[in-house]
Amino acid sequence: MTATTATTATTATRIASAGRPPGAGRGLAWFVRRQHRTAAWIALAVLAALCAELVWLRGAMTGYVAEHGLAATCSKDDCAAYAAAAEGFRLRYGGYLGYNVLLLEFLPVLAGMFVAGPVIARELESGTYKVAWTQSVSPLRWFAAKLGLPLAALLVGASVLSAVFTWTWRPVGHLDDGRLVDGSRWYEAFDALGPAPAAGVLFGAVLGALTGLLVKRTLPAMAVTAFACVLLYWPLTTVRPYLADPVTATRTTYLEVRPSGGMDSWNYERGTITASGGRLPGTDCHMAHVPTECLARHGGAGYYVDYHPAAHFQRLEWAQAGLVTAAACACAAGALWRMRRLGG
Numbered sequence: 001m002t003a004t005t006a007t008t009a010t011t012a013t014r015i016a017s018a019g020r021p022p023g024a025g026r027g028l029a030w031f032v033r034r035q036h037r038t039a040a041w042i043a044l045a046v047l048a049a050l051c052a053e054l055v056w057l058r059g060a061m062t063g064y065v066a067e068h069g070l071a072a073t074c075s076k077d078d079c080a081a082y083a084a085a086a087e088g089f090r091l092r093y094g095g096y097l098g099y100n101v102l103l104l105e106f107l108p109v110l111a112g113m114f115v116a117g118p119v120i121a122r123e124l125e126s127g128t129y130k131v132a133w134t135q136s137v138s139p140l141r142w143f144a145a146k147l148g149l150p151l152a153a154l155l156v157g158a159s160v161l162s163a164v165f166t167w168t169w170r171p172v173g174h175l176d177d178g179r180l181v182d183g184s185r186w187y188e189a190f191d192a193l194g195p196a197p198a199a200g201v202l203f204g205a206v207l208g209a210l211t212g213l214l215v216k217r218t219l220p221a222m223a224v225t226a227f228a229c230v231l232l233y234w235p236l237t238t239v240r241p242y243l244a245d246p247v248t249a250t251r252t253t254y255l256e257v258r259p260s261g262g263m264d265s266w267n268y269e270r271g272t273i274t275a276s277g278g279r280l281p282g283t284d285c286h287m288a289h290v291p292t293e294c295l296a297r298h299g300g301a302g303y304y305v306d307y308h309p310a311a312h313f314q315r316l317e318w319a320q321a322g323l324v325t326a327a328a329c330a331c332a333a334g335a336l337w338r339m340r341r342l343g344g
Contacts, residue, residue, distance in 0.1 A: 028137060028145040036150060039118070047157050051164045054100065058168040061093050065172065097172075097184055100165055104192035107161075108204030111154045112225040115205045119150050120212030121221035124342075139343025140336070143209075147335075151205050155198055162197040169193065186313045187266035190240070194314070199321035203328040204229055210335040213342065232327075236320070241268040243319035246306040267307040272300035279304065 033040075065071055068085035123129045123146065132142050169192075173184055190196060208225045215221040250273060271281040272295060280298055295301070308316065 028132065028142065029149060032145050032149050036118070039114075040153065043153070043157060047161060050100075050103075050161060053096075054164045054168040057093065057096050057100075058171065061089070061168075062171050064089055064092065093172075094184075097169065097189075100168075101189045101192045104162060104165060104197050107158055107197050108200035109226050109229045110204075111158070111201045112204030112208035112211070112229050113222040114154075114208070115147065115150060116208035116212040116215075116225040117218045117222040119146055120209050121216055122218045124212070124216040125218055133343070139339055143335070143339045147205075147209050151202070154201050154205055158197045158201040162192070162194065166193050185264065185266075186310055187308070190317070190320075194317040195321040196317055196324075199324040199328075203324045203331065206328045206331040206335065210331045210338065213335055213338040236324070239323075240316065240320060241266070241306075241308065243323070244308065244312050244315045246308055246312075248304055248306050250302055250304045264310045265307045266312075267305050269306040271304060272298060273302050273304050274299045275301040 068082075068089070070082070070085055070089065129142060133139060169184065169189060173186060173189070186193065191200065204225070207228060208221075211225045211228065212221045215224055246268075269281055271279055273279055280300060
């Protein structure tokens with residue numbers, strides 16, 4: 001009798017489970033992982049390949065630098081050989097560094113397009129979100145699950161890639177005052193170093209989520225997100241030099257105005273100073289045929305330059321990361337407001 005009862009119970013359980021969808025009872029997070037597993041594996045493979053390329057690049061660059069003595073400043077007797085070796089370095093490795101910088105700069109755009117289209121807008125466009133909302137899953141919980149897992153993966157990937165690139169760039173970023181490879185100075189590769197890529201990906205992903213909720217169509221949401229990311233990048237580059245107090249150098253002769261940090265300093269503003277101490281930014285008296293007459297005509301008494309030495313790099317990086325994170329929080333608040341409207 002006991003064996004018959006047990007057999008009947010097992011059969012009933014199997015019949016009841018037959019009508020349930022695959023993965024039922026495993027939670028919304030399981031469905032999100034399963035839905036994006038192919039994209040996740042592809043992204044992981046790409047990340048591994050990029051990290052391997054950067055490890056190889058660091059070894060190749062440091063080996064070349066050591067072999068040709070590029071870590072030391074050239075003397076008068078061997079400057080021609082030094083210049084030839086530096087040119088060979090640029091031809092061999094300049095393109096690799098440039099491509100990696102460009103990729104890291106566009107990570108926020110790619111992250112935003114992925115979240116806006118495949119993660120959010122596609123669900124709203126196809127109507128599959130209604131299935132979750134009718135199975136005791138609140139709209140906010142659905143949104144948190146849909147955004148949380150991809151966002152965490154994107155942040156981890158961006159942080160790893162940025163850390164490996166910074167490790168690769170560091171041995172050559174300051175060689176020959178940063179002139180060894182065009183575009184390799186710290187302020188030229190700013191958005192590819194330190195916390196900048198992770199903060200940018202956070203902003204891009206949250207902006208993509210907000211855009212997806214507003215547009216509700218996959219391709220238009222991706223296009224709008226890409227356009228918005230690029231558009232909002234320009235104000236960021238404008239305010240960047242003012243995120244930390246600069247150093248100012250003043251001289252009576254233009255050629256004497258040299259930042260103490262040399263070519264590795266970011267000179268973002270030049271101009272003339274008046275006798276009363278006022279400033280005339282962008283005055284080109286140093287290019288005039290008679291600079292002294294130009295200075296007198298503008299009421300100038302000398303020249304100035306505002307710059308950031310390399311020591312300001314970390315300060316500027318974290319200040320920008322904080323600003324971008326604040327913008328991401330604003331977009332997140334907008335996305336939550338929109339989500340409540342959709343679920344109301």
